[in-house]
Amino acid sequence: MRSLPLFHRIAGTRVVVLGEGDAADAKRRLVERAGGTCCGEAEAHHARLAFVAIDDAGEAEAAVRRLKARGLLVNATDRPDLCDFTVPSVLDRNPVLVAVGTGGASAGLAKHLRLRLEAVLPPPLGQLAEALYAARDVLRSRFPDAADRRRALDAALAEGGALDPLRGVAADRVASWLQDASDEKPVAPIEIDLASDDPDDLTLREARWLGQADTVLHDSRVPPAILDRARADAVRRPLDTDAQPPAELPATGLTLVLRRRADS
Template structure:
């Protein structure tokens, strides 16, 4: 089970309250303004403007608790810097490849850990990733025309975006290939794969097993398979308790226990 639901919140042109003084508060205001929001430094002004988010950055515990309570009474979701217990949401470390954003969060456990993970990812992901995303967005209409069925579109994209695929996201030139790929793209036909599990620990999945499970359109599983394993599948993948292994459209993964 995840402890928080990661969301990307559009705040451009919208009011956001940021309370506090000093470097930490300045950094929060800078982050909020970077996302295009209009910053208010007074709760009353923020309420009047219709603010729904508040950042509380105070050194003193009592002052932080008082402003968090006031913001919540006004119907705002609140982030209190360095006080996870007072937070309705936390702020991740952000890797920017706009329009691709990768957020690394630890639920407030360690901002330093989130930063170091983000720096590792910075070295792996090319700047061209955002260009690829924009090219795919521009091609959405043509992609729908070529593959009217959502499942066919997903499987065609999965094949192209996988490691070594024509649109491999880690290859800088992939964005230049979108038009050519779209002309020749075909959807993968249905495939049935059986995975025999050795334990209930998702960390024991091989890389291949984890990849297949994450890409599956349909998951058919032994009733004894642990929820932690099933959580590795896409949230929108169909799930069925093991009764038969009849092939279905797309990639079907059958989970059994060894």
Template structure:
């Protein structure tokens, strides 16, 4: 990865915007939309973030250096080499945010990837997230063990599941799921024989299973590019090893 993706809360925080015209106005609108307070460079001592939107390259670089010396993280429009952070193209299904970044390589590419995703994600996705948040304690009571809770949610949120996020859902869908007899699957094992070392050669089913797996057992020489398709908190074990008794285990083996 070229950057560490973070979502920075700026509600009621001052954020410096240096510049004038439409480019600076767009940054100020973005700050306001996220709950922040756009302010001038003279208030930099109150801020932690700053945007520089100046056409003149030397003026932009000088402004960035001043803000950095004041301890701010800085974004400079169209100058990725001067940026402490870059702005992704954001798909907003509040409170669900999907951010697409190219690290400043091409804002146009990020935009068009985001537009494709806009067509895929239903408008009701935010309502589903809020319903899950409201039901958090009920879900904990229904599934007291963390691993069982995670598996139950994985089962419900998978493609075709009771809470499939790509389906339009009504306001009562989480309550209906909790009132039903949904149960997490125990001890499921998926054996994957890799076609190649290219992650793009994974089938859709294999990629989804990796993203849901609690445990990944793998040949020692399976490349990192494939292993990172698994959840960051999934247990990784080199073969030979026995699958655990619970949870979803994916076994990655290379062709003999």
């Protein structure tokens, strides 16, 4: 991963957009759609972001230098080497946004991936997000502990769960789910013997477990590339020994025990 994906709020703020033509017009529409106000270089002191869509390479580079010198983060159309940030292809299920980016490598690829996702994610997905937001106080009351709350949501939002987001009627089920949701029972640890250092060799089930695990216990041979597939906030602990199971396991949540098979 060479970029850190972020969602930057620009509603009610100025954003510099320089240039004329279709590319510049597209950037202005994007800014306005997100609630920002487009402005020129003369008002750059009020802005934090800038888009440069100037055809002439020399003029574009000079504008980028000036804006960066004033402390702005700059995107230069079709000039990835000059960009502080890139603009992903956005799937909008307001307030849910799915952004697909390639770090400037191929806008066409990002667009077509987004179009595929458009066909998969149901239009009412935003309604589910709004229903969960409206129920946040009840959710906190039902599950006071943050870890318990996250695990309950994970179970409900999983494939086939009570609030499966790919089922268009999930938003209507939030209230009844909160009424019926039960406390999580302890989950037995799952042991995975890795045959390869390549994360692409993980099965779909193993990749899903890594994305859901609360605790990841691993031996010294498990490579960082595999551990990077775990949730960013999952607890990671090395095993005391590579051969023996851990003496003490977390009482709640999903625990994975990862071991790398010795090369034959």
